[in-house]
Amino acid sequence: MTKFTFNRRRFMSTAAMTGAALASPVYLRSASAAGGEVNIWTYNDFVPKSFKKQFEAETGIKVNIRLVDDQGKQFNLLAAEAPNPTVDIMTVAGHRFLQFIDNELLAPLDTDRLSNWGNINPTFSESDWATINGHKWGAPILSGMEILAYNTELVSQEEAMTWNTLFSEKYSGQTAYIIQDMMSIVMLMLGYDGNMVAYMDNPDKAAAIVEEAKQFLISKKSLVRKYYDSGAEVQQMFVNQDIALGHSWNGPAAALINDGFPLGMTIPNEGSYGFVYTYNVANNAPNADNAYTFLNAILASPEIGASMTKASGFISTYKDASNYLTDLEKQSTSFPEEQIANLQFFRAEANKMKYGLVDPAVEAVKAA
Amino acid sequence: MSHEDSARKNHDDIVQYSATRPFWGRLTNWQPYRLLLTFATASPRRQFIILAAFPLLWLLTQHLGPMIQMARVSLLESYPVAQGAPQNFTLDNYIRFFGDHIFWMPFFRTLTFAAVFTFCTLILTYPVAYFLARHVSRHNQMLMLLILLIPFWVGEIVRTYAIMILLGNTGAVNLALKWLGLIERPIPFMYTSFSMGLGIVYLTALYMLLPLYSALEKLPKSYTEVAADLGAGAWTRFRRITLPLTIEGISSGCTLVFLISTGFYATPVLLGGPSTTVFAETIAGFFHYAGDEWPTGAAFAVIMFAAALFITGLFQKLMKALRRGDTK
Numbered sequence: 001m002t003k004f005t006f007n008r009r010r011f012m013s014t015a016a017m018t019g020a021a022l023a024s025p026v027y028l029r030s031a032s033a034a035g036g037e038v039n040i041w042t043y044n045d046f047v048p049k050s051f052k053k054q055f056e057a058e059t060g061i062k063v064n065i066r067l068v069d070d071q072g073k074q075f076n077l078l079a080a081e082a083p084n085p086t087v088d089i090m091t092v093a094g095h096r097f098l099q100f101i102d103n104e105l106l107a108p109l110d111t112d113r114l115s116n117w118g119n120i121n122p123t124f125s126e127s128d129w130a131t132i133n134g135h136k137w138g139a140p141i142l143s144g145m146e147i148l149a150y151n152t153e154l155v156s157q158e159e160a161m162t163w164n165t166l167f168s169e170k171y172s173g174q175t176a177y178i179i180q181d182m183m184s185i186v187m188l189m190l191g192y193d194g195n196m197v198a199y200m201d202n203p204d205k206a207a208a209i210v211e212e213a214k215q216f217l218i219s220k221k222s223l224v225r226k227y228y229d230s231g232a233e234v235q236q237m238f239v240n241q242d243i244a245l246g247h248s249w250n251g252p253a254a255a256l257i258n259d260g261f262p263l264g265m266t267i268p269n270e271g272s273y274g275f276v277y278t279y280n281v282a283n284n285a286p287n288a289d290n291a292y293t294f295l296n297a298i299l300a301s302p303e304i305g306a307s308m309t310k311a312s313g314f315i316s317t318y319k320d321a322s323n324y325l326t327d328l329e330k331q332s333t334s335f336p337e338e339q340i341a342n343l344q345f346f347r348a349e350a351n352k353m354k355y356g357l358v359d360p361a362v363e364a365v366k367a368a
Numbered sequence: 369m370s371h372e373d374s375a376r377k378n379h380d381d382i383v384q385y386s387a388t389r390p391f392w393g394r395l396t397n398w399q400p401y402r403l404l405l406t407f408a409t410a411s412p413r414r415q416f417i418i419l420a421a422f423p424l425l426w427l428l429t430q431h432l433g434p435m436i437q438m439a440r441v442s443l444l445e446s447y448p449v450a451q452g453a454p455q456n457f458t459l460d461n462y463i464r465f466f467g468d469h470i471f472w473m474p475f476f477r478t479l480t481f482a483a484v485f486t487f488c489t490l491i492l493t494y495p496v497a498y499f500l501a502r503h504v505s506r507h508n509q510m511l512m513l514l515i516l517l518i519p520f521w522v523g524e525i526v527r528t529y530a531i532m533i534l535l536g537n538t539g540a541v542n543l544a545l546k547w548l549g550l551i552e553r554p555i556p557f558m559y560t561s562f563s564m565g566l567g568i569v570y571l572t573a574l575y576m577l578l579p580l581y582s583a584l585e586k587l588p589k590s591y592t593e594v595a596a597d598l599g600a601g602a603w604t605r606f607r608r609i610t611l612p613l614t615i616e617g618i619s620s621g622c623t624l625v626f627l628i629s630t631g632f633y634a635t636p637v638l639l640g641g642p643s644t645t646v647f648a649e650t651i652a653g654f655f656h657y658a659g660d661e662w663p664t665g666a667a668f669a670v671i672m673f674a675a676a677l678f679i680t681g682l683f684q685k686l687m688k689a690l691r692r693g694d695t696k
Contacts, residue, residue: 072656080448173556224642226559233638240536242558359657360470366645366653367473
């Protein structure tokens with residue numbers, strides 16, 4: 001097995017990011033020495049360390065980061081603090097916008113205040129999901145997808161082209177997945193719309209589909225090694241060789257590939273779902289001006305987008321960010337055209353009905 | 369000594385005290401401080417109230433306060449309550465538990481695991497406590513206790529990760545077994561009830577050990593020596609003397625470990641597998657959902673709390689009966 005050169009890679013990566021940051025133009029020149037602070041809730045590695053350091057030095061604005069690992073937790077925290085939140089910028093997945101907007105937790109994004117808005121690939125910034133009620137609500141920063149990750153020394157790519165391998169006897173006790181995410185994928189595997197938009201007018205059918213997916217996962221429970229929650233967990237299971245394959249987000253899997261671990265990933269033939277992480281300004285943000293200064297700065301150059309990709313493994317939404325990636329990094333953040341064709345984005349329209357059915361089903365699978 | 373002499377002596381003492389301890393001396397002579405002291409110690413009742421005020425305030429705000437808030441949330445229709453919206457109270461969150469058997473499995477699993485792990489911890493730590501209290505010299509006891517305490521200087525998560533490093537497929541145990549030629553493929557210890565149990569026993573051992581050590585240490589050696597002189601064998605001495613006289617320690621240790629075990633979250637999440645979901649994970653699930661699920665989570669937490677207290681109460685009654693039976 002290839003040696004897992006974590007320390008060396010991390011050192012080189014940090015050195016490269018620092019070098020890129022030092023060599024980059026002073027993108028914060030326009031930001032006056034405003035001072036104060038900006039409070040951000042985000043996932044690990046979504047704010048590059050070198051960028052944070054330079055931003056703080058050049059603007060005098062202290063960046064306070066609170067790490068989150070779950071959209072639901074973030075919603076609950078924000079809802080508990082409303083209408084006077086302590087946070088300025090959150091990281092909301094595009095398909096979860098509606099929930100936050102309906103509860104008046106987000107402020108519409110004033111893109112006129114972001115001179116670097118044009119640096120985002122329009123595929124993301126101008127998508128249909130990005131505009132709700134005539135407003136933009138977030139700046140897309142990273143894109144991710146639900147993929148099948150596999151140890152290339154134990155599982156062939158051919159096997160990894162179908163989700164069925166995840167539920168096969170051959171790999172009994174060597175698989176892991178996030179149940180809630182797998183519910184959507186299993187619905188897709190069974191030939192249904194995992195977004196449940198198609199059943200918005202037919203709640204009985206939606207309930208029957210969720211029940212079928214639930215029963216499927218319960219019947220396969222004896223084959224799974226672990227139901228996990230965070231990207232770090234699945235990374236650790238692969239590194240410890242506790243699992244041979246598993247459902248994952250592409251970010252954590254790509255990070256392992258970039259670290260030299262023998263991991264492959266596919267978007268299986270049955271299909272999968274993609275999502276986009278966005279930076280959003282909280283309604284009544286205590287430091288809204290600093291939040292816009294931060295957003296404009298982080299959107300300033302493709303190098304920053306690339307460094308976010310290097311650190312998190314997710315795909316950058318910035319134009320030309322891939323120019324700053326190594327060949328291995330490009331490989332770990334791209335998929336063949338025929339696999340991309342299997343991908344569709346998560347949609348939010350039926351979320352209330354969908355998660356009203358899926359959440360109890362998840363508990364049932366865990367409890368079974 | 370006349371009153372004047374005594375007053376002069378007191379004055380001299382204060383002057384001398386002020387000279388040797390300038391700050392405290394000045395403070396004692398400071399008029400507002402003297403007034404405050406006179407006011408606070410005017411009567412035993414006032415002294416008691418002032419002394420009890422801080423602990424009571426601490427208990428109310430840091431212990432009872434959050435529990436009362438949790439109980440209140442469990443009765444709300446939704447939480448957080450939207451701005452301007454009325455707070456409606458309901459019992460639906462409790463009914464949901466009793467009406468949906470999905471939740472019973474992790475609930476009873478948690479209670480069963482907690483009972484089994486408590487028993488295992490008792491069995492494993494009793495000999496250690498016995499050895500420490502009865503066979504180690506008093507001088508070395510402190511050193512031994514310190515050594516036993518070392519793992520507890522780091523947090524629960526770090527110690528849980530230590531177990532993961534030991535039990536993983538590429539962990540120390542599997543590597544050792546492989547090196548010894550006992551296995552060809554790693555044994556999947558992780559993500560099973562075994563790994564979770566080991567983790568919980570390891571994390572709670574100290575809470576069992578200290579009450580046991582305290583009970584055993586208080587037991588006079590002469591009791592067992594007399595029994596031996598009268599012909600009682602080792603097992604009889606343990607069964608008839610040591611065990612009954614350490615029931616209090618067993619009771620305290622078991623209560624502590626059981627209550628802690630019912631509330632463990634991180635360890636089952638990190639070490640447990642698909643078939644070891646505990647009730648704390650179910651409760652946490654309600655707090656993760658992006659919706660109005662906090663009241664259900666709070667209600668479930670109250671149910672777990674009440675059940676754990678009820679079982680502990682029964683256990684204490686049993687222990688009390690055993691103690692009473694023993695002294696008859």
